[in-house]
Amino acid sequence: QVQLMQSGTDVKRPGASVRVSCKTSGYTFTDFYIHWVRQAPGQGLEWMGWIYPRNGKTQYAQKFQDWVTMTRDTSTRTVYMEVSSLKSDDSAIYFCARESSGWKSDAFDTWGQGTMVIVSS
Amino acid sequence: EIVLTQSPGTLSLSPGDGATLSCRASQSISNNYLAWYQQKPGQPPRLLIYDVSTRATGIPDRFSGSGSGTDFTLTISRLEPEDFAVYYCQKYGGSLYTFGQGTKLDIK
Numbered sequence: 001q002v003q004l005m006q007s008g009t010d011v012k013r014p015g016a017s018v019r020v021s022c023k024t025s026g027y028t029f030t031d032f033y034i035h036w037v038r039q040a041p042g043q044g045l046e047w048m049g050w051i052y053p054r055n056g057k058t059q060y061a062q063k064f065q066d067w068v069t070m071t072r073d074t075s076t077r078t079v080y081m082e083v084s085s086l087k088s089d090d091s092a093i094y095f096c097a098r099e100s101s102g103w104k105s106d107a108f109d110t111w112g113q114g115t116m117v118i119v120s121s
Numbered sequence: 122e123i124v125l126t127q128s129p130g131t132l133s134l135s136p137g138d139g140a141t142l143s144c145r146a147s148q149s150i151s152n153n154y155l156a157w158y159q160q161k162p163g164q165p166p167r168l169l170i171y172d173v174s175t176r177a178t179g180i181p182d183r184f185s186g187s188g189s190g191t192d193f194t195l196t197i198s199r200l201e202p203e204d205f206a207v208y209y210c211q212k213y214g215g216s217l218y219t220f221g222q223g224t225k226l227d228i229k
Binding site for chain 1: 122152154156158160165166167168171172177178209211213214215216217218219220221222223
């Protein structure tokens with residue numbers, strides 16, 4: 001079955017960078033967009049952007065354009081999301097999610113379990 | 122950028138009641154690219170409805186979606202105890218994706 005398995009909790013100092021991984025299985029990796037969504041404590045869902053694993057193309061929400069980078073490794077079927085210049089309000093759970101159709105825009109049918117990132121001095 | 126506004130913020134109901142959750146878009150949503158998710162504490166969101174009214178795999182038929190243009194509704198008939206959670210609407214497609222701020226459905 002389709003699975004997305006994320007890396008574990010990470011604690012970082014302000015100003016540092018963090019890289020979160022999302023290892024996929026159970027489907028053709030290059031055929032489906034992977035999105036990243038974050039959720040601050042007690043808050044709602046915030047879409048960050050997507051990556052298309054076939055060619056590595058990315059699209060970021062304007063808010064994240066200058067300090068988030070999404071990449072992929074096709075050999076390990078893994079997608080990465082790096083956030084630089086961390087601030088305390090970047091403390092959140094970061095989710096990866098698969099867009100359910102590879103041929104048209106669609107909703108997110110499979111989610112990773114989430115990775116908690118804590119930014120604290 | 123399309124903004125989604127959900128109402129009410131919190132809805133307090135009892136098991137067996139019916140629930141109506143609203144999602145209003147700041148601009149018309151094309152191609153019916155509107156989804157609903159359910160999220161319980163400590164879990165990732167779960168897809169309930171996509172393309173406005175199509176239930177995702179395994180979703181019971183007490184969940185239904187409707188609407189068009191800028192106004193959309195998630196209806197839950199006969200609430201079960203496991204339905205009390207936070208619900209989000211989402212606009213997808215067109216390179217930019219957006220979530221509403223959520224409606225919390227809690228037990229009265």
